[in-house]
Amino acid sequence: MSPARPLLREPTDWSAAALRVRLARRHRSERLFRLAGLGALLLAGLFLAFLLFTIIRDGASGFRHSEVAVTVTFDPQSVRSGDYVGLMQRSARALPVAGDVVSEGAWVALREAVAADPALVGQTRTMWVPARSSIDLLAKGKFDLAQPALSRGVSDADVAAWRALAAAGRLRQGFNLDFLTGSASTSPELAGIWGAALGSLLTLAITIAIAFPVGVFAAIYLQEFAPRNRWTDLIEVSINNLAAVPSIIFGLLGLAVFLNFAGLPRSAPLVGGLTLALMTLPVIVIAARAAIGAVSPGVRDAALAVGASRLQTVFDHVLPQALPGILTGTIIGMARALGETAPLLLIGMRAFVADVPHGLAAPATVLPVQIFLWSDDAQRGFIEKTSAAIIVLLLVLVLLNSLAIVLRNHFERRA
Amino acid sequence: MLALAVILLLGGLAFLIGRWRGAALAPAGGRIGAVHSRPVYHGAYVALLALAPALLVLAAWGLFGGAVIDERVLSALPTDARPLTPLDSGAFMNEVHGLANGDFAAAFNPDTARAVPIYQQMRREGDLATLLLAVALLLAGGLWAISQLKPAFRARNRVEAAVWLALLLASIVAILTTFGILLSLVFESLRFFELVPLSDFLFGLKWSPQTALRADQVGASGAFGALPLFWGTIFIGAIIAMLVAIPLGLMAAIYLTQYARPRVRRVLKPVLELLAGIPTVVYGFFAALTVAPAVRQLGVALGYADASAESALAAGLVMGVMIIPFVSSMADDALMAVPDAVRDGSYAMGATRSETVRMVLVPAALPGIVGGVLLAISRAIGETMIVVMAAGMAARLTLNPFDSVTTVTTQIVALLTGDQEFDSAKTLSAFALGLVLFVITFLLNIYALRVVKTYREAYE
Structure with missing residues (x-):
C-alpha cells in the first residue's frame, strides 16, 4: 500500500441541506422536462383526435338523408310527354305544407320509378323523394332553433314546414345512396362523390402506369449500374430535390408544359395523372433504391457466378427480393398523390362535372378537389357533404396505408 | 385505342413466333451451347423490332395528328366559312370536335356544322392510314428480325442493349423534370418581367393584380x-x-x-x-x-x-x-x-x-x-x-x-x-x-x- 496522499479538498457531503435542495431541484426539472415531452406528444394526439372528431361529427349525417312522402298520380299525359318536373311540382303542391319541401331534383326519382316499372302509369302511389336541403338539415337537428330567425340560418317558414311534415308522418330518414353514387350538384341534397371518386381512380391509374415503371427503372440504373461521376450526381441531386419541391410547382409545370406547350386537354385525368406521376416519381425512386440496396450482395454474386448476365441478375434475382419494399414505397406515393389538391387545381381539374368523367381526356375532378370546391360553397348543406367526403377520402387512405404496412410486415417476417 | 390494341396484339404474336423460331433453332438432342440465346430472347428481339416503329408511328399520330387534321379541315372549308383569326379558329375547331364527339347537341356557329363531316372524314382516313402504316412497319420489322435468327445470333445482347437504354432514359426523366420546371418557370417569368420591372416585383409594396386589365396599365x-x-x-x-x-x-x-x-x-x-x-x-x-x-x-x-x-x-x-x-x-x-x-x-x-x-x-x-x-x-x-x-x-x-x-x-x-x-x-x-x-x-x-x-x- 502506498502512503495516503493528503486530500486536495474535503469529500462532498451528499447529505448536506444545500445539496439536497439542489438535487431536488434537478430532479424536479427532470420530471418537468419529461412531462413536457409527453405533453407535446399528447397535444399532437389531441389535435388529431379533435380534428377527426369534428369531421366525423359534421360528416356522419352526410351519409343519411331525409325523404318526403309525396302522393303522385302518374297520369299518362305527363309520362308520355316526359314532363316529370311538372308532375313532381303538382304533386308536391298537394302536400299539406306551405312552400317548397322537396328537392329540385326529386323528379328524377319519378322518372326512375316509371322506367323500372312501366305499370305505374295511371296509378296513384306514395313516393319517398329527397327533401330540400334546409328541411333535411332541420330533420337532422343542425340548427339551433332557440336563436332568433335571422341568425340561425333557416327561415320560420321552413321550420313550420318541417314541423308540419313531421307531424303528418311524411318525413323519414334513410341511407343516402345518392351520396355514394351521384356526382357534383349545385343542390347539396343531391350531391355525390362517385364522379370525383372515378376521376381520382382514372388519374391515379395514369400516375401509377407511368411512375411505377419509370421509377423502378431509374432506381435500378442508379443503384446497380450508374458509374460514379458528375452526371450521376446531377441525377441524384435532382431526385432528392424533386422529392422536396412544393407540389404546386408541379402544377405550374403541368400547366406550362402539358397544357400550353403540348396542347393536351384541360381538366383531364390524363394531364392530372402525368403531373402527379412526375411528383410521385422521386418518392418511388428513393424507396426502390433503398429496397434494392438492402438485397444481400450474396444474391448478386451467386447469380453472376453461375453465368447470369448483369441484367438477368438484377431482373431475375435482385428485383423479386426488393419488390415488397418497392411496392410499399409505391403505395405510400400513391396515397400522397390521392390526397393532392393544389397541382390539380392549376391544371383545371376543378371542373363542375355533373356526370361521371367519360374518359382520360374528358373533363373531370378528383376527390380532394371536390372537397375543396364544396368547402368553398356558401350553402349550409355542403358542410356535412364536405365532411362526409373527407371521411371517405380518409378511409381510402387508411386502407392504402394498412395495405402498405401489411405488405411490409408479411415480407419482413418471411425474410 | 383500337389501333393500339391491334398493334399490341400483333406484337404479342411476333413474340410467340420469335420464341417458336428460336426454340426450333436448337437441333433435337443437340449440345446446350449450340444456340447462343434462349428462345425467350429471340421472341423479345422479334417483338421489339416489330413493335418499336409501329408504336412510334401511333404516338406521333396521337400527338400531332389532331393539329394536322384541324389545319386541313380549315383549309378545306370555303373561304367565307373560315374563321378569321387564329384565336377564332381554336374556338371554331373546339366546337367541331364537340359536335363530332357528340358532346354538343347542336351547333352554335352554323359554319361548324359544315365542317363536321369534313372533319369526321379526315379523322377516319387519317386513323386508317396510320393504322395501315403501323401494321406495315410492324410486319417489315418483324419479318426482318425473324430472318436474322440463327443459332449464333446474339439475341440476348441485342435485347439487353434495349433494356439498358430504357434504364438510362428512365433515370434521365428526373433531370428532364427539373429542367422542365426551371425552363417553364424562367421562360414565362421572363415574359412577365418584360411587362413589369424585376425591382417593382421584388420590392414593390402594393399587390393588386385585379386592376391590371390591360397590359399597358400594368x-x-x-x-x-x-x-x-x-x-x-x-x-x-x-x-x-x-x-x-x-x-x-x-x-x-x-x-x-x-x-x-x-x-x-x-x-x-x-x-x-x-x-x-x-x-x-x-x-x-x-x-x-x-x-x-x-x-x-x-x-x-x-x-x-x-x-x-x-x-x-x-x-x-x-x-x-x-x-x-x-x-x-x-x-x-x-x-x-x-x-x-x-x-x-x-x-x-x-x-x-x-x-x-x-x-x-x-x-x-x-x-x-x-x-x-x-x-x-x-x-x-x-x-x-x-x-x-x-x-x-x-x-x-x-x-x-x-x-x-x-x-x-x-x-x-x-x-x-x-x-x-x-x-x-x-x-x-x-x-x-x-x-x-x-x-x-x-x-x-x-x-x-x-x-x-x-x-x-x-x-x-
Whole structure:
C-alpha cells in the first residue's frame, strides 16, 4: 500500500441541506422536462383526435338523408310527354305544407320509378323523394332553433314546414345512396362523390402506369449500374430535390408544359395523372433504391457466378427480393398523390362535372378537389357533404396505408 | 385505342413466333451451347423490332395528328366559312370536335356544322392510314428480325442493349423534370418581367393584380409588388408554423427517443405519423371551419375588435401541427445518430437525463436538427391548401397574427384558377411567383440536405 496522499479538498457531503435542495431541484426539472415531452406528444394526439372528431361529427349525417312522402298520380299525359318536373311540382303542391319541401331534383326519382316499372302509369302511389336541403338539415337537428330567425340560418317558414311534415308522418330518414353514387350538384341534397371518386381512380391509374415503371427503372440504373461521376450526381441531386419541391410547382409545370406547350386537354385525368406521376416519381425512386440496396450482395454474386448476365441478375434475382419494399414505397406515393389538391387545381381539374368523367381526356375532378370546391360553397348543406367526403377520402387512405404496412410486415417476417 | 390494341396484339404474336423460331433453332438432342440465346430472347428481339416503329408511328399520330387534321379541315372549308383569326379558329375547331364527339347537341356557329363531316372524314382516313402504316412497319420489322435468327445470333445482347437504354432514359426523366420546371418557370417569368420591372416585383409594396386589365396599365399602376406576399408567406410558414412545430416536434422526438419504452414508442410514433398522412385539403377545411372562428373569438376577447375571419394565426397554427411529424422525425434521426458513448459519458458524470439531452445530445445533434427545421420551413412555405382555405386574400404587411394575410401559393392558385386570359401580366405573374418559390425552396433543400449529410458522416 502506498502512503495516503493528503486530500486536495474535503469529500462532498451528499447529505448536506444545500445539496439536497439542489438535487431536488434537478430532479424536479427532470420530471418537468419529461412531462413536457409527453405533453407535446399528447397535444399532437389531441389535435388529431379533435380534428377527426369534428369531421366525423359534421360528416356522419352526410351519409343519411331525409325523404318526403309525396302522393303522385302518374297520369299518362305527363309520362308520355316526359314532363316529370311538372308532375313532381303538382304533386308536391298537394302536400299539406306551405312552400317548397322537396328537392329540385326529386323528379328524377319519378322518372326512375316509371322506367323500372312501366305499370305505374295511371296509378296513384306514395313516393319517398329527397327533401330540400334546409328541411333535411332541420330533420337532422343542425340548427339551433332557440336563436332568433335571422341568425340561425333557416327561415320560420321552413321550420313550420318541417314541423308540419313531421307531424303528418311524411318525413323519414334513410341511407343516402345518392351520396355514394351521384356526382357534383349545385343542390347539396343531391350531391355525390362517385364522379370525383372515378376521376381520382382514372388519374391515379395514369400516375401509377407511368411512375411505377419509370421509377423502378431509374432506381435500378442508379443503384446497380450508374458509374460514379458528375452526371450521376446531377441525377441524384435532382431526385432528392424533386422529392422536396412544393407540389404546386408541379402544377405550374403541368400547366406550362402539358397544357400550353403540348396542347393536351384541360381538366383531364390524363394531364392530372402525368403531373402527379412526375411528383410521385422521386418518392418511388428513393424507396426502390433503398429496397434494392438492402438485397444481400450474396444474391448478386451467386447469380453472376453461375453465368447470369448483369441484367438477368438484377431482373431475375435482385428485383423479386426488393419488390415488397418497392411496392410499399409505391403505395405510400400513391396515397400522397390521392390526397393532392393544389397541382390539380392549376391544371383545371376543378371542373363542375355533373356526370361521371367519360374518359382520360374528358373533363373531370378528383376527390380532394371536390372537397375543396364544396368547402368553398356558401350553402349550409355542403358542410356535412364536405365532411362526409373527407371521411371517405380518409378511409381510402387508411386502407392504402394498412395495405402498405401489411405488405411490409408479411415480407419482413418471411425474410 | 383500337389501333393500339391491334398493334399490341400483333406484337404479342411476333413474340410467340420469335420464341417458336428460336426454340426450333436448337437441333433435337443437340449440345446446350449450340444456340447462343434462349428462345425467350429471340421472341423479345422479334417483338421489339416489330413493335418499336409501329408504336412510334401511333404516338406521333396521337400527338400531332389532331393539329394536322384541324389545319386541313380549315383549309378545306370555303373561304367565307373560315374563321378569321387564329384565336377564332381554336374556338371554331373546339366546337367541331364537340359536335363530332357528340358532346354538343347542336351547333352554335352554323359554319361548324359544315365542317363536321369534313372533319369526321379526315379523322377516319387519317386513323386508317396510320393504322395501315403501323401494321406495315410492324410486319417489315418483324419479318426482318425473324430472318436474322440463327443459332449464333446474339439475341440476348441485342435485347439487353434495349433494356439498358430504357434504364438510362428512365433515370434521365428526373433531370428532364427539373429542367422542365426551371425552363417553364424562367421562360414565362421572363415574359412577365418584360411587362413589369424585376425591382417593382421584388420590392414593390402594393399587390393588386385585379386592376391590371390591360397590359399597358400594368407597369404604370405598379400593382405587382410581391413584398407583402413574401412577408405573408414567411409570417405564416416560417414564423407562426415554426413556433408551433419546432418546440412540439423537438420535444416529441426527445420523449420518443430518450424516455418512451419501446412499447410506448411503437404506439405513439405511428399516431404522430398519421398527422403527416392527412391530406392538406382536410387540414385546410379544419382550419377554415373550426380553428379560424375560434381564433377570431380569441382576437375579439383580447380586445382586437376587427379580428378577421381569416387570420394568419389560424393558418399558421394548423400548418404548424401538420409539420410536427416532419420536424419530429428529422430530430429523431439526428438524436439517434449521436453515438451512445456521448450519452453514456454524460450519465457517467452524474447528469440527469434531461441535463444530458439539453446540454449534450441536442448540441451534438444540432446540425441535424437545424437541417430538419430548414426542410420543414421549405415545406411550410410551399404548402398551398391550408393557406388558400384559411389565410385570405388581403396582401398586407402586418405583424398582427389576427390579421388576414396572403401568401405566394395562395396568389398562384387565385391567379391561375377561374377565368384566365393567357399571356396577360396577371397570369404570367403566377409563374414569376412560382419561380421565386422554387428558387427559395431549392436553396433551402440543397443546403439542408448537405448539412444533414455532412452531420451524419461526421459520426459514422
